[in-house]
Amino acid sequence: MGETLRLDGVSLTYQAENGEVEALRGVSLTAREGELVAIVGPSGCGKSTLLSIVAGLMAPTAGAVLLGGQPQSGLNRKIGYMLQKDNLLAWRTVRGNARLGLELRGLLTAESAAHVDTLLETYGLGAFQDKYPGQLSGGMRQRAALIRTLAPGPELLLLDEAFSALDYQTRLSVTDDVYRILKSERKTALMVTHDIPEAISMADRVVVLTGRPATVRDVVPITFGAEALPPLGRRNEPAFGRYFNTIWRELDA
Numbered sequence: 001m002g003e004t005l006r007l008d009g010v011s012l013t014y015q016a017e018n019g020e021v022e023a024l025r026g027v028s029l030t031a032r033e034g035e036l037v038a039i040v041g042p043s044g045c046g047k048s049t050l051l052s053i054v055a056g057l058m059a060p061t062a063g064a065v066l067l068g069g070q071p072q073s074g075l076n077r078k079i080g081y082m083l084q085k086d087n088l089l090a091w092r093t094v095r096g097n098a099r100l101g102l103e104l105r106g107l108l109t110a111e112s113a114a115h116v117d118t119l120l121e122t123y124g125l126g127a128f129q130d131k132y133p134g135q136l137s138g139g140m141r142q143r144a145a146l147i148r149t150l151a152p153g154p155e156l157l158l159l160d161e162a163f164s165a166l167d168y169q170t171r172l173s174v175t176d177d178v179y180r181i182l183k184s185e186r187k188t189a190l191m192v193t194h195d196i197p198e199a200i201s202m203a204d205r206v207v208v209l210t211g212r213p214a215t216v217r218d219v220v221p222i223t224f225g226a227e228a229l230p231p232l233g234r235r236n237e238p239a240f241g242r243y244f245n246t247i248w249r250e251l252d253a
Helices: 049-056 094-100 100-104 110-122 138-150 167-184 196-201 231-235 236-249
Strands: 003-014 019-032 036-038 062-067 079-082 157-161 188-192 204-210 216-219
Touching: 003 049, 019 049, 019 062, 019 188, 019 216, 036 049, 036 138, 036 196, 049 079, 049 157, 049 188, 079 138, 094 100, 094 110, 094 138, 100 138, 110 138, 110 216, 138 167, 138 216, 167 196, 167 231, 196 231, 196 236, 204 236, 216 236
Parallel strands: 036 188, 036 204, 079 157, 157 188
Antiparallel strands: 003 019, 003 062, 204 216
């Protein structure tokens, strides 16, 4: 597998009302093609800030972000960003919401529209494509938001606490759905979460950050044997608890 994303020594210092704040210090990590990398760390350590830098919404003070081996600066259309809230437009149908990114980028063609319809059908929303967001469950809304993000064909997907607004039962179901979609579409993803079990259940590797200024304390590879287990299946494995204890000790160090 090739390397989709590389962060080399990314640092960020910014000016606040009470003085200079060092948010990130020398953060380096990689994400290979088709890999899902989770980022965990203490509250307020700069996890979401790091995603903003990857997305090009903020510029690092030092270091570099490389996508496909090329240094990045500013917004990059090859990156899709999925936030806590689905932000579906209430007055547009599911199909209309799923096509929105294509429309805004001037990429909506008969072929790309057909691809959206295929995604909706494949991932259980075909029968609901003419419904409105208010008529969907929370899990279905998140699937629709993910399809909207995937429709323009990003090389890298950023997930920033994308499931935290859901109730626990829905969240477990949605992580299974999202994992299946990302693996089926062979997408590379960088996921920020405060939920250690969620990180273990979805990720190929978990990056553990320190408190502010955030540095990389450890990178924990997650494997559950030769079989690719979905998130709910992983939670039933004996290794799940061992991974939890390892990551918890790192966070508590």
